[in-house]
Amino acid sequence: MTRRFNVLVFVVVMLLIAAGGMVVWAQHDDEEPVTILGTWTAKQAEQFETVLRGFGIPFRYQGTAAQREVLLSKVQSGEPPDIVIMPGIGELAEYADQGLLKPLDGLYDPQEYGAPWKSTGSPSEHVYWVPVKADLKSIVWYRRGHEPADAPAPLRSWCIGMGDDGASGWPGTDWIEDLVLQRAGSEVYEKWALGTGEVKWWRSDPVRTAWEAWAGLLRQDEDAAERALLTDHRGDPDGNGLLFDGRRGCTLEHQGSFALSFYRSDAGHARLTDSAPLLPGGGKRVRAHEVTGDFAALFSDRSRARALIRRLASEEGQQKWADLANVFSANRQVKPRGGAVEREIARRLGEGPRCLDASDVMAPAVRDAFYEAVLLTIARAAAGQDPDIPGLLQDVQRVQDAQSAQGADSRAAPKTVCSTR
Incomplete structure (x- = not known):
């Protein structure tokens, strides 16, 4: 009897020790630093880390440009x-549908955020992401004092680079x-981005004619097309972006507002204009x-990670x-800073119809097929x-059709892409 009691006591003690160990491990785990994967590197990564340190x-x-592969x-x-920061809503929606993202x-408060960035239009009852940075596209950069003519520009005028560490x-x-x-x-644009309805959007006239216009631009100069294919979109690692690389002779760059970070010490000499008059056709x-x-x-769902998201998404954190x-x-609620160029960007971000980047919204398989078709277009032009073009678009449409056939209708993905508010 005594032996049996001693054995029982031993087992109970060992269970308590094991349980205690598990409790200690859980506490230790919750005390670990919050891990964050983002796309910002170099100076912008340092600035972001400075903001995070202020949260305590x-x-x-x-930070990595090859974020998709790393993630x-x-x-x-x-x-x-614990936290990922990325532009690909379509990719985040897939992770959410797999049950990997926490609400x-x-x-x-989503109402603090403007459309089309905020999570609206989704049939899901949860919010799975928050915009922590916004950028403007549909603009063209030029050097101060070299304002472009109000007409489509030839290929030799454009600073173009297709390369990237990740999604070239x-x-x-x-x-x-x-x-x-x-x-x-x-x-x-919205129907094409979402692939809605019965229309085969990749083979539709609006997409095909836009693609043909771009291919026509590339075919103006085979050497320039080849340089674009082999050039990083940020320019040389120690340079000030393609626009300020005197060797290239180009005067225009079709890039988002984030290009200011590429221009470094020359950013003060950069000016912008709307892209529409300069695009081919x-x-x-x-x-x-x-x-x-x-x-x-x-x-x-760690408390520290949730607290960091709360601080980062707040008006104070964003400011x-x-x-x-x-x-x-x-x-x-956030007030933009900077000079005349920054005020122009902020104005465009806050008014008129705005549409999210279509490839960012697309399912990853469709997005990747889109990237590949673009690279094939420029390689053939070079x-x-x-x-x-019809063959390339048919290939992308097949990927879109395969997604639909698999019932890959994401519950977490947004159902709207464009907004006027």
Whole structure:
């Protein structure tokens, strides 16, 4: 009897020790720094980390241009970051549908954020991401004192680079998206981005003619097309962006407002204008502006991670981020900083029809097919070949059809892309 009692006591003690160990481990885990994966590197990463340090919450930030691949690797290994910050809403929606994202309900007020960045239009009852940075597209940069003529510009005028550490080709999708938007308007653009209805949008006239206009521009100069294919969109690592690289001889750059960070010490000499009059066959009318954003989402439900999201999404956090890094916020309460150029960007971000970057909204498989088709277009133009636009678009449409056939209708994805408010 005594022996049996001693054994029982031993087992109970061991269970208590194990349980105690688990409690200690859970407490230790919750005390670990919040891990954050984002796209910002170099100076902007330093500025972001300065903002985070002001929150008083321990963190580890990793910035990489190859974020899609890094995130996928971490998720597949079972070690995702606590927080991810990325522009790809379509990708975030897939993670949410797989049950990998934690809802942000109650961590911020979506009504503080302007459309189309805020999470609206989704049939899901939860909010899974918050915009923590906004950027303007549908603009063209030029050097001060070299204002462009109000007419479509030839290929030799354009500073173009397709390269990136991760998703090469997206600068080309920006061209095609802008052409569709300026030529066909926001209603058609939104339906194409979401793949809604019975229309085979990739083979439709608005998309095909926009793509042909861009391919026609590229075919003006095979050497220039080849340089664009082999050039990083940011320019040389130690340079001030493509626009201020005197070796290239180009005078215009079709880039978002984030290009100011590429220009570094020359940023004060950069000026912007609306893209519509300068696009090939784009027409002079500005129908809408394409916009983009960086969205924060939670892969863990740790209290520290939730607290950091709350602080970052708050008006105070967004204002600090805007002030320190001279970036723009989708939060309506945040006041932009900077000079005349920054005020022009802020004005366009806050008025008129605005549409989210179409490829950012698309399902990852469709987006990747879009990137590949763009790279094939420019490669064929550089080789003096017919780009075969109908064939390329048919290939992308097949990917879209396959997504639909698999019932890949995301509940978390937004159902609207454009907004006038």
